Amino acid sequence: MFADIPESTKPDMTVPESLQLELERRIIDPTQFSADRSAFVDIDLPRSSGKTSFSFIGAGVTQNEEATTNIVEPHGFCVGAAGLQPGMVNNAHLHYTAEVFVCLSGQWKMMVGRYNEQVLSIGPGDIFSVPTWVFRSFENVGSDEGFLFTFLGGDDPGGIIWSPDVLREARATGLVLNETEKVVRLADLSNGERTLLPLSEEVAARVESYSDDEIASRLIRFDSRRWQDGALLSSMIGPNTVEVAPVIGTGLNQHRRAFSEILYPHGFSVNWIRLAAGSSLGLHRLAVPAVLLTMFSEVEVEFGEDELVRKRVVPGSVVSLPAGTWRNIRTSGVDPAEIIVAVLGDGRVPIAWAPDVQRLARQNGFTVDAGGCIAETALVDRQFGRP
Numbered sequence: 001m002f003a004d005i006p007e008s009t010k011p012d013m014t015v016p017e018s019l020q021l022e023l024e025r026r027i028i029d030p031t032q033f034s035a036d037r038s039a040f041v042d043i044d045l046p047r048s049s050g051k052t053s054f055s056f057i058g059a060g061v062t063q064n065e066e067a068t069t070n071i072v073e074p075h076g077f078c079v080g081a082a083g084l085q086p087g088m089v090n091n092a093h094l095h096y097t098a099e100v101f102v103c104l105s106g107q108w109k110m111m112v113g114r115y116n117e118q119v120l121s122i123g124p125g126d127i128f129s130v131p132t133w134v135f136r137s138f139e140n141v142g143s144d145e146g147f148l149f150t151f152l153g154g155d156d157p158g159g160i161i162w163s164p165d166v167l168r169e170a171r172a173t174g175l176v177l178n179e180t181e182k183v184v185r186l187a188d189l190s191n192g193e194r195t196l197l198p199l200s201e202e203v204a205a206r207v208e209s210y211s212d213d214e215i216a217s218r219l220i221r222f223d224s225r226r227w228q229d230g231a232l233l234s235s236m237i238g239p240n241t242v243e244v245a246p247v248i249g250t251g252l253n254q255h256r257r258a259f260s261e262i263l264y265p266h267g268f269s270v271n272w273i274r275l276a277a278g279s280s281l282g283l284h285r286l287a288v289p290a291v292l293l294t295m296f297s298e299v300e301v302e303f304g305e306d307e308l309v310r311k312r313v314v315p316g317s318v319v320s321l322p323a324g325t326w327r328n329i330r331t332s333g334v335d336p337a338e339i340i341v342a343v344l345g346d347g348r349v350p351i352a353w354a355p356d357v358q359r360l361a362r363q364n365g366f367t368v369d370a371g372g373c374i375a376e377t378a379l380v381d382r383q384f385g386r387p
């Protein structure tokens with residue numbers, strides 16, 4: 001039943017003591033969000049005072065010694081968020097690994113380059129991947145509190161490099177970074193303790209810049225998503241209706257003509273998945289970790305192979321989907337659902353479908369070929385007869 005996953009990467013088959021508890025532990029709904037108002041050195045700048053940061057999966061790049069993380073288990077990438085009131089700014093910094101913003105709410109001005117060489121507006125449902133090694137900052141330009149989910153590449157993204165202006169301004173507010181790059185008050189420094197120096201102008205000038213077209217191509221707007229039908233075996237079981245709108249990499253997509261809106265390697269894939277009312281993703285498991293963002297939809301998540309446990313998950317939640325666990329995602333009530341699933345790795349991820357999904361799809365004439373793509377059984381199944 002793990003036929004398409006190499007022996008060496010088969011996950012631990014141990015069934016958790018209580019699958020229900022395991023499921024509940026992995027659902028982070030907005031009531032469990034822990035706002036960190038001291039995550040970064042720029043928190044006392046008047047334009048940034050009160051900004052909140054969140055570490056849901058993996059610690060990310062927080063500079064707060066006492067930051068809390070909902071799930072510390074490594075997923076191969078980190079999931080966090082920023083929450084800003086209208087007019088607040090998150091200041092210019094850069095990352096070594098991918099940083100992808102998924103807008104849950106608010107209207108945002110996203111600025112790329114130390115001198116804001118590119119400025120883009122994003123709103124709810126828009127996904128923007130900023131290249132590595134370029135300064136980025138953002139401002140809530142709407143009239144309500146805004147919330148941006150962030151995916152960061154790697155279990156340890158390696159911290160951030162601040163624009164030198166930001167470090168100088170922060171120092172004027174009395175905040176600096178110590179030798180472990182945690183935020184400390186100048187007044188609390190011990191004698192002789194060293195602090196992080198801003199990059200020199202000469203070095204900062206060597207940080208990369210990008211063209212307008214390159215930056216624009218990394219924004220996938222909510223209203224310009226391109227949906228693919230027949231991209232998951234479960235969509236071949238009528239009347240189950242599942243569609244995939246690719247965003248980053250390939251990930252959960254079994255369409256032979258799967259495309260990626262954003263092709264640059266991120267180390268993880270991101271896809272929108274749309275379930276018609278009453279439909280489900282289909283019982284399956286992966287050999288790699290994945291993360292679900294419920295975004296604007298309420299769904300039901302099920303864990304288990306024969307005996308399923310189930311929990312309703314409200315909009316705006318983050319759900320850790322561990323490697324090796326059988327699971328399904330269903331619509332809740334009478335509404336359709338549009339969710340985001342991120343999976344470790346850039347390429348097409350092998351999906352182990354439950355025997356029932358395989359059987360029902362086969363009844364409709366479809367299977368998965370050796371390349372991991374949906375194919376007609378009439379073409380895949382060789383027919384033999386006497387000459």
Ligand SMILES: [Fe+2]
Nearest residue numbers: 093094095099
């Ligand atoms: Fe960032």
